[in-house]
Amino acid sequence: MRRAINKGILVTGGAGFIGSHLCRKLLEQGHDVLCVDNLFTGSKDNIRDLLAHPNFEFMRHDVTFPLYVEVDEIYNLACPASPVHYQFDPVQTTKTSVHGAINMLGLAKRVKAKILQASTSEVYGDPEIHPQPESYWGRVNPVGTRACYDEGKRCAETLFFDYYRQFDLPIRVVRIFNTYGPNMHPNDGRVVSNFVVQALRDEEITVYGDGSQTRSFQYIDDLVNGLLLMMADDQEFVGPVNLGNPNEFTILELAKHVLKLIPESKSRIIFRELPADDPRQRKPDIALARKLLAWNPVTELEEGLRNTITYFRTLRTDSAE
Numbered sequence: 001m002r003r004a005i006n007k008g009i010l011v012t013g014g015a016g017f018i019g020s021h022l023c024r025k026l027l028e029q030g031h032d033v034l035c036v037d038n039l040f041t042g043s044k045d046n047i048r049d050l051l052a053h054p055n056f057e058f059m060r061h062d063v064t065f066p067l068y069v070e071v072d073e074i075y076n077l078a079c080p081a082s083p084v085h086y087q088f089d090p091v092q093t094t095k096t097s098v099h100g101a102i103n104m105l106g107l108a109k110r111v112k113a114k115i116l117q118a119s120t121s122e123v124y125g126d127p128e129i130h131p132q133p134e135s136y137w138g139r140v141n142p143v144g145t146r147a148c149y150d151e152g153k154r155c156a157e158t159l160f161f162d163y164y165r166q167f168d169l170p171i172r173v174v175r176i177f178n179t180y181g182p183n184m185h186p187n188d189g190r191v192v193s194n195f196v197v198q199a200l201r202d203e204e205i206t207v208y209g210d211g212s213q214t215r216s217f218q219y220i221d222d223l224v225n226g227l228l229l230m231m232a233d234d235q236e237f238v239g240p241v242n243l244g245n246p247n248e249f250t251i252l253e254l255a256k257h258v259l260k261l262i263p264e265s266k267s268r269i270i271f272r273e274l275p276a277d278d279p280r281q282r283k284p285d286i287a288l289a290r291k292l293l294a295w296n297p298v299t300e301l302e303e304g305l306r307n308t309i310t311y312f313r314t315l316r317t318d319s320a321e
């Protein structure tokens with residue numbers, strides 16, 4: 001029998017970027033962690049140091065199929081998060097969000113577990129209002145190439161709230177904004193990893209459009225703290241809640257910042273055509289998280305970028321061996 005304080009916690013997508021950090025943190029807190037992942041975009045390298053941990057278990061499983069395990073809490077993170085990966089097999093992306101949500105909600109209902117959905121700022125689409133509060137319903141193109149992800153995540157939110165209303169299931173829904181840090185996939189086309197990898201390889205730094213579109217970047221540790229606060233036993237608030245860093249930078253500023261922190265880089269910035277449905281601006285309104293969770297992102301971009309650059313340098317060294 002588990003001690004009352006130790007929970008059995010399932011993290012789907014636990015071998016991915018965010019999931020691997022969350023698994024590590026939950027283990028530090030003394031919980032039993034079951035990491036379920038089909039390794040589509042995740043990697044055992046992200047959890048290599050955890051595999052021998054007595055409270056950690058890895059299961060290769062696709063969440064589009066039902067899962068029968070006994071757990072107290074579920075963090076549902078399984079889903080490719082970058083356009084290059086979620087557009088690779090768009091039907092599977094929608095299935096992962098929608099069937100994955102149905103399967104994990106069914107599991108939560110069976111075993112009476114609390115379940116958190118990793119939703120996304122993409123539910124706001126290309127927003128007409130800026131910054132976006134949770135009350136904003138979004139502007140998503142339902143037939144565009146990002147829709148498999150955006151609409152999949154929107155439908156997952158719907159399912160979560162219907163399980164909450166219909167079955168009284170304890171749910172939590174967080175809308176994650178751009179997050180970066182160690183364990184990001186080096187070739188996933190996300191802007192921070194792209195720029196860092198390009199700069200380390202002395203390749204041209206590709207800025208889409210004129211680089212004046214803005215993004216806010218949240219460091220992984222801040223996000224993980226927010227996820228844990230949302231799941232905390234004394235927390236009644238179900239969401240949806242935005243978790244992101246409201247400090248806004250243009251894409252061009254980010255490129256210049258990365259180059260400043262990799263002074264030996266011979267890269268130069270080049271400009272390419274903006275992809276379809278690329279949002280002009282994306283910035284979270286985090287008033288709700290501040291008020292109800294007493295949560296605030298604290299990591300400065302410079303510190304987060306330094307840690308991320310160190311990680312990608314290690315990757316290069318490893319692959320050179």
Ligand SMILES: NC(=O)c1ccc[n+]([C@@H]2O[C@H](COP(=O)([O-])OP(=O)(O)OC[C@H]3O[C@@H](n4cnc5c(N)ncnc54)[C@H](O)[C@@H]3O)[C@@H](O)[C@H]2O)c1
Nearest residue numbers: 013016017018038039040041042062063078079081176179
């Ligand atoms: N990183 C961000 O900036 C960001 C922003 C908003 C939302 N999110 C959400 O957070 C979650 C984690 O994102 P991430 O950045 O860690 O991405 P990631 O691609 O690194 O991790 C996703 C993980 O899910 C796994 N996976 C994918 N499909 C699966 C399936 N059918 N069954 C089992 N496992 C599957 C992948 O192998 C991977 O390990 C995702 O749900 C994503 O939508 C992330």
